[in-house]
Amino acid sequence: MGGSTRTPTLTALLCLGLCWGLWDEAQMGTLPKPSIWADPSHIVTKGSRVTIWCQVSLQADGYYLYKEKVSESLETLETSWDSSNKAGFSIKSMSSHNVGRYRCAYQSGESRSQLSDDLTLVMTGQHEAPSLSANPGPVVALGGNVSLSCSSLWPRGSFHLLKEPGANVPQHLEWTFHRERGQGFLQVGPMNTSHAGTYRCYVSPESYPYLWSQPSDPLHLQVTGIYEKPSLSTQPGASVSWGENVTLQCCSELWFDTFHLSKEGSLTPPQVLRLQDTAKPHQVNFTLSPVTSDFEGTYRCYSSHSNNPYLLSQPSDPLDLLVSGSNSQDYTVENLIRLGISALILMVLGVLLFQARHRQSRPQYAAGTSTRKREDGQ
Secondary structure (H helix, E strand, O other): OOOOOOHHHEEEEOOOOOHHHHHHHHOOOOEOOOEEEEEOOOEEEOOOOEEEEEEOOOOOOEEEEEEOOOOOOOOOOEEEEEOOOEEEEEEOOOOHHHOEEEEEEEEEOOEEEOOOOOEEEEEEOOOOOOEEEEEOOOEEEOOOOEEEEEEEOOOOEEEEEEEEOOOOOOEEOEEEEEOOEEEEEEEEOOOOHHHOEEEEEEEEEOOOOOEOOOOOOOEEEEEEOOOOOOEEEEEOOOEEEOOOOEEEEEEEOOOOOEEEEEEOOOOOOOEEEEOOOOOOOEEEEEEEOOOOHHHOEEEEEEEEEOOEOOEOOOOOOOEEEEEEOHHHHHHHHHHHHHHHHHHHHHHHHHHHHHHHHHHHHHHHHHHHHHHHHHHHHO
């Protein structure tokens, strides 16, 4: 915000019950409406600073900021004049009192402008974060479909889905209910390159629509089928003995600097390696060590460019990795565990049995002694 402070020309008006009446009166102006936006965003983290900007295409003598149904005066806002025909109203520390709908207007000479469009200021970090997942998974073929699910403990409210970066207007998910949990679904598809990216979701309770939760963990949605497929091979072979090492080699005829290895049915994210050498062949080695039965399955690899990691190639042909001797090894480990548990149980039972017998013998000995004393007394 450049320029000097000119508080008298920048007015933040308090709108209570007469708010809509004030807005309607301002709309009677003949000058074109200004534009309004928030910097850095209209979605503000609790405690952060945000500036509401009002800009016009001509010279203005004064600016006005209106807020719908506020509970306290807006005079606490910092106001500043900018030489490029815009004025800023700054909130030092975002709180629940600052959320809501804003509009601005300006004055030039004796004429008042129309009101700007609405700016909805929301605050995040007020509630516990929901969870975000993709079904059947976050890696989707070009032209395919995926369902994004946002889940929260709040039984009623609204879900807000944001794509990062550049999604200024949140998408709202359709509400569904699952017992006591709220869950929203959004069907995305047919998939194209614009759908790829990082997503987060928020939830806001029904009675406080402008107070959003903390963001969910990021969901990275990747689109495959953009480039030609790489090849996937294994060294020393596709059948590996339990406990040995195996290398999966992903190779591409075209130059790519990033390669991804995924296992079908696995919930863990794909392994990612960056290419270290630009010379041919363009390939990376994924090492699995030591091999156990958990590594057995079907693998595929993809290639991509690091400057756009969400757009992947077609998948390689599947590679089936077999782990020989895995069953016997697994059974041996399981049997050792069972034997150990059985031995521990027997030891505990032995100790308990010994203690029980010891307790029973002590009263009998005392009774015998007492009897002998009475006999001796006689």
